[in-house]
Amino acid sequence: MRAALAVASECAPLVKTGGLADVVGALPAALAPEGWQLRVLLPGYRQVLSALGPAPAVMAQADLFGGPGRVLAGQAGGLDLLVLEAPHLFDRAGTPYLDLSGHDWPDNPERFAALSWMAARIATEGVGGWRPEVLHLHDWQAGLTPVYLRARGNGVATVLTIHNIAFHGLAPADRLWRLRLPPEGFTPEGFEYYGHISALKAGLVFSTRLSTVSPTYARELMTPEYGMGLDGVIRSRARDLVGILNGIDTAVWDPAADSLASPYRSPAGKAANRARLLAEFGLGPGEGPVCIVVARLSGQKGLDLLLQAVPALTDRGGRLALLGSGDRALENAWLRAAEGADRIAVRIGYDEALAHRMFAGADAVLVPSRFEPCGLTQLYGLRYGAIPVVALTGGLADTVIAANDAALKAGVATGLQVWPLTVEALAAALVRLCELHADRHAWARMQRNAMRHPVGWAASAPAYARLYEGAVAAA
């Protein structure tokens, strides 16, 4: 087996705020058959340390950005882990990124610089005789790693995967010294971004290879519309960038054997789950499709647009159950929309088991994202026969076969796509959804197609293996 180390700020099932965790948690099992043994380096948040239990320290650092740190080695959640225990950075209540009042931790730059620093040390010195050939860096939280590696004169291969370009990992320039960064790197050709230190840009400029989580997003990232100020940097590395579609864990998301929902083997089995979902959300009667949304409530997800378009669904007897949390204004707007409406129900919170029951019971899942690097909920929808209605962007464009006339005639459609993403176009798609739902034959066909669509890692795992091998050859 060849050895690789993933470096990430979240990893399912131990700590998760979004799809990043699912992907980091799934890659080790997906890559093992490809001959790669993947260990994951994670911050020692409270829940990670308690899942790990007693574990030996394999590396120590007396002064890790303001306090001592140790790398613990062990297993948890079916994963081979290295955990960075550093209480002054990670032993706190809140999310991996936010304090209890929802603000970024002010020392986020140091917290994730520490993770990157230790990743560079592990690659240089090894732990317990184990040394990775490749570092797989995820998002800005691991972005400084190649800078620290260079400072050590270490040319180990690095692959940076962009899950979300919206987060740059910025720090004020006066932290250069505190973050132990080489001042000569603080230039527009290096990790300077308009007078700030950008951890993501550091990763984009200095990693051996780059990837993102769908082929369409790989192209979109190079445009000013989607590149969020980094499109120029990414264009300059176009030859080193590849888009590899995310998969989902088809054992965890298995309609035939779901321990968190009532399992079913065919679209026909959906009826009981649907009835339970309607009862659980207190949704009223109607003939139209039962739709769900499971998402972080952030501007990215386009749920403000859906709020305006939703009458097109409810006026036709459709119903909507939404589960999400995030932006307070959006949470409140959705709660208000559900007040006194018997066809809209909203749960604010994060609930993995409820999400499973929702996919099991839904006729359709709505994903009207403004941008979506890959998106996982449309994949759960396909697998559970909940027809995805998606914006034509990023991974959503790459995973759904739109029910246009040609696709319907050929019998290959799996969902609906909305473009351009406006309230009007979204409303029109919801009307179309109701029409298709009323056509029993067309609907059953789409559900069967959706449930057969491959959504696992079979195609993408070999692509990651080739990416690692290419990076090793180029480093």
Ligand code: ADP
């Ligand atoms: P992103 O990473 O941008 O949030 P993805 O679609 O890639 O989007 O992944 C989101 C993941 O988080 C999915 O596994 C989804 O089911 C889960 N998720 C999001 N919000 C919730 C919630 N409120 N409750 C349960 N699961 C959620």
Ligand code: GLC
């Ligand atoms: C990000 C993206 C999402 C993607 C996930 C996992 O959070 O927003 O589209 O599926 O990462 O790669």
